[in-house]
Amino acid sequence: MNIGDKVRMLRAKEQGIVTRFLPGNQVEIEIEDGFRIPVLRSEIVVVSEMEARRFQVEPGLEGQKSAKPEIISSSGIYLAFVTQSGPGGVKEATVYLVNNTDWELPFAIGEERENRYTGLYSEVLKSRSFFKLAQPYPLATIENWPTFLIQALWHRRGSVSLREPLIRRLKCRTQTFQAHSGSIPVLNQTGAVFQLDAEETVQAEPVKQETAKPLNATALRESLMGVAEKKEPAAKEPGTLTRPSSIIDLHIGKLLPNGFGSRTNAELLEVQLQEFERNLENAIASGMDDITFIHGVGNGVLRNELHRRLGKYPGVAYFEDAQKEKFGYGATKVKIK
Known part of the structure; x- marks a missing residue:
């Protein structure tokens, strides 16, 4: 098998041309759609000239395929x-x-x-x-x-x-x-x-002629x-990779503005801890330098649990009481590695 050989896959219908050899007993082939994929050598065979002529699609047959409506995928x-x-x-x-x-x-x-x-x-x-x-x-x-x-x-x-x-x-x-x-x-x-x-996830609407701005x-x-001014990513729905606010308020009244319902103190604490975990994970994943959590003074249960969990995070450099003149002793600033 050499670069430039036409090959076909044993477990799929695709054919392609060998473009280079890769480590791990793999080769890179360029398939008919125009992009290149890595494939194990054991999964492909060289197509002989006789085989290529025998299975070649006759001219005009492709045009007889029924046309399917175009489905536009705008995200992914x-x-x-x-x-x-x-x-x-x-x-x-x-x-x-x-x-x-x-x-x-x-x-x-x-x-x-x-x-x-x-x-x-x-x-x-x-x-x-x-x-x-x-x-x-x-x-x-x-x-x-x-x-x-x-x-x-x-x-x-x-x-x-x-x-x-x-x-x-x-x-x-x-x-x-x-x-x-x-x-x-x-x-x-x-x-x-x-x-x-x-x-x-929604395709952009056509730009109206009278409001469209010329492209620079x-x-x-x-x-x-990569030399343009950095642009902060827009806010996303919870659960996605976003850059959260640099200050997160964990007061339960802020997290549950419609009331606590029949939740116990342990369940309310879990709501606060989940909000803390989610924002800390997103802060670490999005490359933030630091983030501050407002937990209040109270009986110290929430503060102590936050500090216990912060001590186990490999992505946290250190944490400390945040600006006492601004938050008193009711906030913790987390420095991210």
Whole structure:
């Protein structure tokens, strides 16, 4: 088997051309849809010239297929991590940018470390395809991984809709990494998968001519190159990767404005702790430097439980009483690694 050979899969219908050889007894093939996928050598065979001629579709037959209505999928952009064993048996995560929409994505992806940006790749990601980052990341050092910055434009030939560029930051932590394990679209593998466009599930409306603003080509180009001014991500629904407020009020009256109902004190405490856990996880995952929790003074039960749990978080550098002149002794400031 050589680069340039035409091959077909033993357990699927796809055929393609060998483009390069990969570690782990794998090869990369470019299939008919135009994107490249890794496949085990044992799962493919070289197509002989005689076989290719015999199974070639006769001209004109494709046009006889019944046309199906176009179904437009406007959401489904993911950053996914597949775990594998690297040299010496070290567990590593391979990173994929996955496009499971009907849009093409001119994109740029880079790393942020201590407010310094390093560009990694810029390509055009076709519909229903993925892009694999060449550099794997050791799982043992996940807490020290950089923040991934993904920037992309939405493009579809003939589209009359204009969508805001996609700009997302993702900081991986052990807890959030494990919590997002699942099936990766398009790639058809299992790993940690984060949807980057979860809030953009509705296709943008066509831009009215009288209100449309002219596109600034220079600004868009600079945005893709990572030199544009950083844009804070918009707020999302609970449960998604968002950057929470830097100050979180855990007073039960704030969390349950419609009343406590028949909840016991233990159940009310659990409501507060769940709110604390969710915001702390999102703060760590989105790369925040610190976050402050207002818990009040009271009998100290909530404060003591927060401090006990903070002491076990690997992503927390330290925690302390927040600005006494502002909060008294009723708030804790958490410094994130």
